[in-house]
Amino acid sequence: MIAVTTAGNRSEADQDPSTWLPPAAGYRCHYVTDWGADKTRWGPSVDPAERAALADVLGGCPDVPVTVTQAR
16 A cells, blocks of 8 residues: 555556556556556556556566565
8 A cells, every 4th residue: 555645546546557647757667557457456457558558657667576465
């Protein structure tokens, strides 16, 4: 869990990375790797716009590890 302001939480709402990214550019790599780990863990689909946004951000995140804890 990441602490955020109320306004920050409202701005994200239920959007995916194709329509919302953290305002702080330095946090985006962490955000999208967590997003990808959660998608991998729980198995929901990834639409083409979401996949493109993830690839775009991750292209600027060299050597950032992604840790996935498998669901039971």
